[in-house]
Amino acid sequence: MQHTTSLDAFDLLELLLMLSGQGKTGLMQVEPAGAGSAPFLLWLAAGRVQAVTYGPLRGAAALARMLGAPQGQFVFEPGLRVTAPDLDVSLDDLTWQALDAVALPAPDFSGPGRLTAPERVAALACSPEERTVLRRLEAQEPVGEVAGDPLGARVVAKLVRLGLLAPRRTRVARLTLGVTRQVRGAAVLDETILERWRVSGGGPVSQVAVRLDDGQVLVFPVRGGPDVGNALLLPPEVLVRHALRAGLSVLARPA
Structure with a gap:
């Protein structure tokens, strides 16, 4: 050897x-x-x-x-x-069967998951009941809900162990600071951005984290508004308090 x-x-x-x-x-x-x-x-x-x-x-x-x-x-x-x-x-099918006899940890995420190799998942020799669980994951049902019963928990754990299921990461948005006088003490984002974040994160977004070019991160309460586009609107007093200015480009994500 x-x-x-x-x-x-x-x-x-x-x-x-x-x-x-x-x-x-x-x-x-x-x-x-x-x-x-x-x-x-x-x-x-x-x-x-x-x-x-x-x-x-x-x-x-x-x-x-x-x-x-x-x-x-x-x-x-x-x-x-x-x-x-x-x-x-296939190694996937043999492992899928073998993992039923292995103690597996619960996943460390509960929001929507991402099937990393849909073609491998589709080819798995699953039972009809397991295939039903897979369809729930494909439909973006939160992993925590899918894993709420023993069968769902086992399917989720096996997928994670095989590297076939991972958390769906929320996209970071590049936005331009603007001014709003319609709200006080909160940021305003386009409602379509908030909806995308809600779907990818598995729940409503109440705060937004804003990263500046110098690495500083600020967190604001957030509300949705129509036709805001790629802007992140802040009240004048918030801009002044944090020494920000309209036109500044920032990175934003759910907090």
Whole structure:
């Protein structure tokens, strides 16, 4: 076997997904810590899984055991082929099955999610019930609501672990400061911008963070207005208080 590397600084699943995504052929071998432990062996052919063993375990059960406690030294030996393949499955499908037996953390975001590779999600061998959950995510239902029941929580956690679901980031808007006398103590933004932020963030926006060219960030209560365009309107007293001037270009996002 070639020189091995510790898994301490690597995510085994990310390594496997990278190799599979590149259409690699070869053997991924992990020698677990502890004398006498059987190795974890996973064979790929053109990116598809041909066999997985871990001691007496085979297939998804073997992968689940390794993903549940990934440790040891690994090496990928390109070009090696298993002599008697017992699988011909995508790594996504095998992992999807294996993750049902792995304890997964809850996602650290609750707003709308973004499917990072819709074509991979569409190809997953899901149950009809799981596919229903996926459609809710595709419809931009907040992740926190989708994960409100055990099935939804499991589907969300598996997607995140596979790198197929990530938080939808709110766009930063480049705006020009202007003056308004219609409100006091608050900023006014075009209502279409606030609506886009509401949809992407999963809730109404009540404050706006404004970043100046010098790095300073100011936060203001915000209201929507029609036909404001790419302007951020502030009352005269607010402009004076913060030494701002109309015509200044700023970056704005929900606070």
